[in-house]
Amino acid sequence: MSRLLYERSVSYKGYLIIPFVFGKVDNxxxxxYRLLSEIGHRSQFHKTENPAGIYGGGVSNIVDIAKEHIDQNSEFVHRGDSFKSRYIYQNNLIIIFQEGDKYFYDHYPPELLNNIAAPKLFTSEYECLSWIKQGFDRRYVRPRAI
Structure with a gap:
């Protein structure tokens, strides 16, 4: 599987549709696509790959296929856009959530949907994003030659 195209993801009826290049045929x-669900593991489609079993020739085509599958098989009543605060940094997906006056995040690497976020709470979305960015930047700093 190629990297997940988080920058082309679409939030739809409580799911995040994440396309990726499955393969090539004649160039x-x-x-x-993969799905994330706003209700997490309570959804049979959370973190599933292409539950419709149909592939497409372009990103918009595969998103339409995923939407049709969601329309026909949704398991819950959508309550709002849980994925509206999502960011891509160094090909990683960061989703910020708010509960009351606390913020936390999910972090998914480019190739798989395994949440690797630290269990930490923040007082604002900005504080959360700054902390995440600092962690990434620290990890990718190359030592200077002497």
Whole structure:
């Protein structure tokens, strides 16, 4: 599987549709998708790959396929856009959540949907994003030659 195209993800009815290049046929990309659900593991489609079993020839095509599958098989009543505060940094997906006056995040690396976020609470979305960015920047700093 190629990296997940978080920058082309679409939030739809409580799911985040995340396309990726599944393979190539005659130098044409064939697309598939993965899903995240706002209700997490209570959804049979959370972190699933292409539950519709249909592939597409472009990102918009695969997103339409995913939407149709969600329309026909949604398991819950959508309560708002849980994925509206999502960011991509160094090809990683960061989703910020708010509960009351506290903020926390989910962090997914480029190739798989495993949440690797630290269990930490923040007082603002900005504080949360700054902390995440500092962590990434520290990790990718190369030592200077002497």
């Amino acid at each position: 044409y990309d064939i697309y598939s």
